[in-house]
Amino acid sequence: MLGIPLKYNVRNLFVRKVTTSLTVAGIALVVMVFLCVMALGEGLTRVFTASGSDRNVLVLRQNSQSELQSGITRDQVPLVETLPGVEKDADGKPLASAELVVVLNLEKREGGSSNVTIRGVEEKGWKLRPGIRLTEGRMFSPGASEVIVSDGVSRRFKDTNVGEELHFGAYRWKVVGHFDAGGTAPDSEIWTDVEGMINTFKRNGYSSVLARTPDRAARDLFVAGLSSDPRLALEGKVERTYYDEQTATAAPIKFLGLFVGVVMAIGACFGAMNTMYAAVSSRTREIATLRALGFSRLSILASFILESVFLSLLGGLLGCVLGVLAVKLALSGVTGTTNFATFSEVVFAFRLTPALLLTGVVFSLAMGFFGGLFPAGRAAFTKITQALRQVG
Amino acid sequence: MKLLPLVFKNLFRKKTRSLLTIGSILLPLFVICILGTMLRALDSDPSNGKGMYRLIVRHKVSITNWLPAAYDPKIRQLPGVVEVLRMNWFGGSYVDQSARNQFARFSTSDADRFLKVFDEATVVEGSEKEWVDDRSGLLVGRLLMKKYGWKLGQKVTLKGDIYPVTLELTIRAVFEAPDETGVYFHHEAIEEALPRVKGFVGWYWIKTASLEATERIPAQLDAMFENSSFPTKTETEKEFQNGWVSMLGNVKLLVTSICTIIVFVILLIAANTMAMAARERVTEIAVLRTLGFRKRQILGLVLGESLLLSLFGGVLGVALYALLFPGFREAVANSPMGGFAAGMKLFPEILAVAFAVTVFVGLVAGLAPAVRSAQRSITDGLRQVG
Structure with a gap:
């Protein structure tokens, strides 16, 4: 043809x-x-x-769909952290961070308002999320009502520049630094010290525990250990799966x-x-x-x-x-x-x-x-x- | 007006082309109607003005932080407050987490005041008293009753997430209201299973006596709790709803931009059709001119054809939308965004906008070919071949 x-x-x-x-x-x-x-x-x-690691396990209360709905009491935390499968750091302490999330209603720069997650973390919370780095200012000091804000949040919300103060009635936090998490979930968050946050909000416990496991076998062991302990009534979710489910x-x-x-x-x-x-x-x-x-x-x-x-x-x-x-x-x-x-x-x-x-x-x-x-x-x-x- | 039959004849001379053009105007207009309705529904007030007399009091930090239940008497004593209702978000799940089984689940500490604050709602099945008297009673929106085929007296199991409890509740009453997509039960049902939550509630609704009270109370009330451990933020129902819309992000800008571009697309397609039609008729128009037709009439002839073509597409598009609207509304009501359906109507202003777009497209698309056809000299037109 x-x-x-x-x-x-x-x-x-x-x-x-x-x-x-x-x-x-x-x-x-x-x-x-x-x-x-x-x-x-x-x-x-x-x-x-892009968020979450395959090796991190997020521990939530059974049936909770998100950290916000979950609750973990103070006395449960050591029980979780000593379960087999959790990785230990150089000092032999478990690599796990008990965290509290609360939602703040902040005013947007463009007008209107929206809810932003404020996360209280332990020092180890940083080691569990290696992608995060400070871009401006310094780290918050524990117990001083200081926060660090992600670049993304600070671009969208008022009162979040370094040196400014977030306040709600008697609640006050000083912004001392900005951080970047490379396009992952913490880029939408504000971070502070967890114990200070529990005091401020008069909570009697945490929202979740994030634990690192050395490999897949240890991870599965840890998750199985959690669900088989009826005293705890907690469940473990691979951090990556937790975020995937939110797509x-x-x-x-x-x-x-x-x-x-x-x-x-x-x-x-x-x-x-x-x-x-x-x-x-x-x-x-x-x-x-x-x-x-x-x-x-x-x-x-x-x-x-x-x-x-x-x-x-x-x-x-x-x-x-x-x-x-x-x-x-x-x-x-x-x-x-x-x-x-x-x-x-x-x-x-x-x-x-x-x-x-x-x-x-x-x-x-x-x-x-x-x-x-x-x-x-x-x-x-x-x-x-x-x-x-x-x-x- | 005498030209009208000629315009019609011209329009359907090339049937395929006219039908295709009508189709390519009809579909985008259908999209504009749907997007416009969504946009308009964001601003709508399903309570028909009754919301002007309602305030909502939440924790200043955000609505997910609880307030003490003991604020109730302090709020009640403010002048201009008619009634106070303590509410709480239960969340949880019914059967499973699938999109089909998503609906709002609330608990209230003051079931007896519910219908006084939400006075646009009426109980249509069962009775308010039966619901108020039964601590495990459930008040259900009519739409949900229909959707799940529930019957009065039936037991419904709700599994908690924020509250680690499983509740078995009995349907005691069904309400009719602009928004019928929620269920309500007694907060005592949760407190019995979880004594630690006693003393806290999610937020307060206030029914005010007058618009003056609606305006005055927020500042007064927030000042009262400003330096307590539980500072408050009081808003009107409208402000509260706008807060939700604002949480979605800049939906309005997104949808408006899409609609604007769609108008341009229709314009390009219609202009193309008219340009082709005018080009084919150059000789013919010259003949009409020799027969005594004025320039103005030629202008009207081409412009009229363009307008008529666009109107055919537009009217059919709007008609198609109006025809499919009930199904569309039901689909939204059954989706996770079900609460949104309450504000959706066949808004006359959206239909008017669609009509205006049609007329605009018709006139603008026909303008260039019409002017060119009218201005071309007769000799030029007759000389042209093909």
Whole structure:
């Protein structure tokens, strides 16, 4: 089979400048909207998938879905930390941190307010999360009502610069430092000393215990040991699994992206179909000539589908460029939403991955293929004699 | 007006093209209607104004911190307070954690005052007295009764997470209200199983006597507890709801931007169609002009066709939306965002916006081809081939 050169189609597209550019722009906008919304969902998902370690076990009260709902009494902590499987540090002390989480309602810089997690940690809490580093100021000193705030939270909430003070009636905390956790869950948190926090909030215990295990076998042993102790009524969850389970937070955003993307793609596909029908009908004589020259129906069909696919590919690529520009320029800062599993803010950034861009391109190719199918079919079944007789 | 039949004829000369264009206007408009409804529902007031007389008092740090139950008499004695209701979030789960089984579960220390504070709710099955008198009684929203096929007197088991208890409660009354997606029971049911939680509640609802009281009480009440171990924050129901919306992040900006871009997409598609139609009719329009048609009439002819095309798509899109709305609302009500459905209506202003978008698209898309067609000289038009 002899193929019609692609150049034929490309040149034709450039002859009809107005129609081509209107169609390309339409497809590009659809791809851009799809990419931006999906980048939002991807950024949010990434916080959860990047958080937590496979070797850390988060100990919660049975049936608790999150640390906020959980409670562990003071006398339970030594029992948990001495269970077999917990790693020991150089001094022979268990590598585990009993922590308390409370939710603070803070005012956002952009107006409105949202809940932010404040986490009381033991000193060992740092060793359990090696990705965290101070970016400004210093560490809080125990018992002094001092806090350190993540960069992400300080960018979004008032009164969180180093030297400022967070206060709620009689509750006061001085911000002494900022930290960065490399895009993981602590990037949405404020940290302080756990004992000071228990005093401030007049709690009689902790929310959770985070324990490190040396390997998988030890981890499973520790988790099994926890659940088989009926006195404790606690359960252990691998830290990574705990965060993975919260990715559902991003589901509504991804659903929105897909819904808007698919419906709009069908709309844009109709637009492409229109353009292709016009292309076919204005070239009826040309097509008949090609057929008379010996090109097969299949070549004509393929040629017009290719033309349509090429048209929407232009749109798809332009959409990707617009999407990248939008995410890099307009949406480059951090944003946030509430994770209803922990009832507090997750700070995250838009994230446009190569996989997403590829999805955008595939999306545009599909629009081109379906948009070109019927017009190409009409072109392929042009009656040669009738078409050649046609005037104009 | 005499031109109207000609406009119609022109519109359906290329049936495939017109249908495709109508389709590509219809679908985006459908999306705009849905997004617009969600946006509008964020601002809606399901209580129909009754919320103006309600305040909510929570711990200043956040609503997840408890307040002492003993604030009750102190709040009650403030002038302008009609009734006080202590409430608590139970959370927990019903059957399992799946999205289908998510609904709000509250406990209250003052069941007898519940309907006095939420006076837009009425008991439609069972009776208020039976619920108030039964310490393990459950008050259920009508929508949930229907969703789970529950019957009056049936036992419902709720498993706690914040409170490590399993409660077996008996449905004693069903209420009808704008938001019917919650269940309410006595806080004593939790306290009996967990004596340590005695003395604390989640938050207070206040029913005020007047708008003056609604405005005055928050500052007065917060000042009263400012330096206690449990400082408070008092807000109107509306402010409280806005707080939730604000927690979602900048949803409004996101949705508005999406809608704006969608309008542009429709505009491009419609403009393309009109440009193609006008190009094919150059000769024909020149003939019309020689027959005595004025420039103004040609302008009207093309613009009218564009407007009509857009209106077909727009009206069908809005109609499709109106047709599917009850199903859409029910789907939202059954999702984890069920509480949101209460504020969703077939808002007339959203339909009006959709209509305005349609007219805008029709006029703007047709403008360039219409002006060009009208301005082209007759001789030029006649000379053109194809």
